[in-house]
Amino acid sequence: MGEGWLSPLADPGTGQPRGAELPVLLGRVAKGDRAAFEELCQHIAGPVFGTVRAVVRDLAQSEEVAQEVLVEVWQQAPRFDPGRGSPMAWVTTIAHRRAVDRVRSEQRSAERELRAAAHPVAYDDVAETAEANLDAERLRRCLRSLTRLQREAIMLAYYGGYTYRQVAVVLGVAAGTVNTRMRDGLIRLRDCMGAGDED
């Protein structure tokens, strides 16, 4: 398995959230500090690779995309604005966007819709390859607090990489309905999961 790779969440020794180190590291990366970049990678490579893998599925391609994401983090670091969110949110946004761009450019939407119909995306599919971690447990619990439509819409979009129109086709509802369910579902998830570093 990976080298020097760390869990993104709490350090079992200190109980301190590792996330607290990320702004400092990213600040050093923004100044071109390569050692800091390597250390940052050890924190973010797991979530980045896991997210990309969930969406892209193919192992070789996932690895390729994950590497592109890490290099993009290096490149964009001087433009990271802490006022607009946490480093992890910034990094995973880059990762997820690259992953969906990769799959959407490769597959015709009709094919993807068929595939989705045949294999509904469930969190368990993702959990199969994911490491057991605190976020995974909490997510599993919180997903149960969503309505089925909210849950499926979010799963299909985030881990499946589908557009909301594709999600609407798969779930057999209007696109406008999907919009509101995704937003309401995310808000409910946010309330259930807490802010992360503070609990």
Place this chain on the structure above:
Amino acid sequence: MKTRRPEPHTLAGVYALDALTRADRARFERHLARCPQCAAEISGLRETTARLAAAATTAPPAGLIQRAVAAAAQTRQLSPLTRDTPRPWPRHRAAAGTAAGMPGRSSLRRAWPPRVAVALAGAVVILAAALGLAARSTQHQLQQTQAASHAIAAVLTARDATMISAPVTTGGTATIVMSAHDRALVFAAAGLRALPPSSCYELWLMRPGRDQPAAMLPTPRHGMTGPVLASGLKPGDHLGLTIEPVGGSPHPTTPAILQIAL
């Protein structure tokens, strides 16, 4: 408890989940630029999608971090943004090289449709990754590639370097960095369709009357092709890419699958 708010911006959740097509995304981002309230909501939702990402955490394959670090070492970082308005990369690049951009040096640049501009950010990474791969190959073939690497580096660091990215009609994205001053460009591509062993990709400088063979593309590695250097550009040239029989052709024998006005 959640209170249901009025929803003037129903796309916030969809956007945070990247569930918009590129075109819809670009449209929504134009709205975002004028809507601080939306931007704040998106920031909040992104923290939640980050938890979805964290929940998918998977041990990365061996060597991923090392390769990323090696590729980063070959990659120039972007300059910090001084204004909130997102702008295409080449202008930032120019602004980083000199104090105040370079008016008058952009005669070869044309206005790119938004779709292509959107591809620019990704293009930077494609090129970086291709260069990272090239850097590794030089360890094996140092002597042959050293001269080419120098020429490539010269174009990439030219003060008038301009980056252009465009889709290849048969699949994949091509990225070039061009220096009009050096009359040269560096070409790289990601995700080009694999060809049968009897065919190869050939790069051309297309000009009225005579298309000039510019380079044969090497076999892709990890989905990345290039970088290759093409020199001897003339104003008005188009860069073209065609599929040719192995060994290349003196003139294009198939329709171009990529054309970029230089």
